[in-house]
Amino acid sequence: MCPPEHFRVTYAINPWMDPAKPVDLPLAVTQWQALRDRYRALGHTVDELDPHPDLPDLVYAANGSTVIDGRVLGARFAHPERRPEAALHREWHLRSSGAAAPVYFREPEHVNEGEGDFAVTAGFLLAGRGFRSSPLSHAEAQEFFARPVIGLDLVDPRFYHLDTALCVLDDGRDDAVMYYPEAFSPGSRTVLARLFPDAVLAEEADALALGLNAVSDGHHVLLPREAGGLFGPLRERGYDPVPVELGELLKGGGSVKCCTGELRS
Numbered sequence: 001m002c003p004p005e006h007f008r009v010t011y012a013i014n015p016w017m018d019p020a021k022p023v024d025l026p027l028a029v030t031q032w033q034a035l036r037d038r039y040r041a042l043g044h045t046v047d048e049l050d051p052h053p054d055l056p057d058l059v060y061a062a063n064g065s066t067v068i069d070g071r072v073l074g075a076r077f078a079h080p081e082r083r084p085e086a087a088l089h090r091e092w093h094l095r096s097s098g099a100a101a102p103v104y105f106r107e108p109e110h111v112n113e114g115e116g117d118f119a120v121t122a123g124f125l126l127a128g129r130g131f132r133s134s135p136l137s138h139a140e141a142q143e144f145f146a147r148p149v150i151g152l153d154l155v156d157p158r159f160y161h162l163d164t165a166l167c168v169l170d171d172g173r174d175d176a177v178m179y180y181p182e183a184f185s186p187g188s189r190t191v192l193a194r195l196f197p198d199a200v201l202a203e204e205a206d207a208l209a210l211g212l213n214a215v216s217d218g219h220h221v222l223l224p225r226e227a228g229g230l231f232g233p234l235r236e237r238g239y240d241p242v243p244v245e246l247g248e249l250l251k252g253g254g255s256v257k258c259c260t261g262e263l264r265s
């Protein structure tokens, strides 16, 4: 995670961002710290990436890389405003030791925005395309991780990254996800229905609260508290929803998942 000390909205690269809308920075910091402390209270280790004064979106740490079994695929950002973030993530990985030390780091050839568009299940990599990550990055990821990649077409600009429209609930399984069908093309919707017949399907209001921008450890699901419609279906399937307040970070177009890069080392 990267602290939001320099978070602000000065450019707009997704429909959520409005530079005219003020951000309450102290509140953003408090909300972010509460998320970090919640992870720690649940027994997870949280490492921090140093914030950078010129890179307000660095707080969305999920976009900087994808890590599976210590193999790190670096990011290459679609928009010039975010491009320099990739090198900071790379340096962080290459400096890491202990459990977070990378086995292998790959500098990507094609545009991919990390876990913004890559979601990991037990055996597959689900991969979004349409707004940010290049379809060519899907083949690159399949070759690098040696896992089948399932490409999914995003069609609604409000759900510009896969992680705004779909969340893997248990990465030890291949069938546990929640998603918002309308964010996907008709063909991709059918693919999702085939692969995930028991998925939690989100209603528009919960998707618009970025309720799918959630992080699950296989039991606890941390998600924006405004996405209350998802709590019941999650409980029915045995998960424990943990509501989180991240309203200031929503102004940049992100919530829980965007703020969290997962190190599957």
Ligand code: ARG
Pocket (backbone or CB within 6 Å): 013, 014, 017, 057, 060, 062, 063, 082, 115, 116, 161, 163, 164, 252, 253, 254, 255, 257, 258, 259
């Ligand atoms: N303002 C950032 C952007 O548009 C938000 C990124 C959100 N991150 C995510 N994983 N969806 O790039």
